[in-house]
Amino acid sequence: MNVDTRDLISITDASSKGVSKLVTDAENGRPQVLMRNSKAVAAVVNIDSMDRLQRLDELEDDLRLLSIALVRAAADSGRRYDLDDVLAEVGIDPDSLDEG
Incomplete structure (x- = not known):
C-alpha cells in the first residue's frame, strides 16, 4: 500500500x-x-486493505514456521535419543524430575 x-x-x-x-x-x-x-x-x-494486512500477518507467521521446519529438516541427522538414556548419561535420576 x-x-x-x-x-x-x-x-x-x-x-x-x-x-x-x-x-x-x-x-x-x-x-x-x-x-x-x-x-x-x-x-x-478501507476494509479490503485491513483484510489484506491481516492475511499478510498470517502468511508471515506461516512462512516463519515453514522456515523453521525446513532448517530443522535440513539439519536433522535422523538420529534419535531416548530420554532415559540422555538422563542417565548426565547423571539425572528420572524419578527425581517428578519431585517439586
Missing part, C-alpha cells in the same frame, strides 16, 4: 475534517495517515 504524502494529516486537521470524510476517503482507496508531532501514529484504511 503506497501512501501519498498528501494523505499525511495531523490529528488536529483530521479532527477538523471529520470522521465521515476520513472514512469516505478510505473507502475510495485513499488511506489517511494520522500524524502526531510529525510521527505517524495511526491510519484510516
Whole structure:
C-alpha cells in the first residue's frame, strides 16, 4: 500500500475534517495517515486493505514456521535419543524430575 504524502494529516486537521470524510476517503482507496508531532501514529484504511494486512500477518507467521521446519529438516541427522538414556548419561535420576 503506497501512501501519498498528501494523505499525511495531523490529528488536529483530521479532527477538523471529520470522521465521515476520513472514512469516505478510505473507502475510495485513499488511506489517511494520522500524524502526531510529525510521527505517524495511526491510519484510516478501507476494509479490503485491513483484510489484506491481516492475511499478510498470517502468511508471515506461516512462512516463519515453514522456515523453521525446513532448517530443522535440513539439519536433522535422523538420529534419535531416548530420554532415559540422555538422563542417565548426565547423571539425572528420572524419578527425581517428578519431585517439586
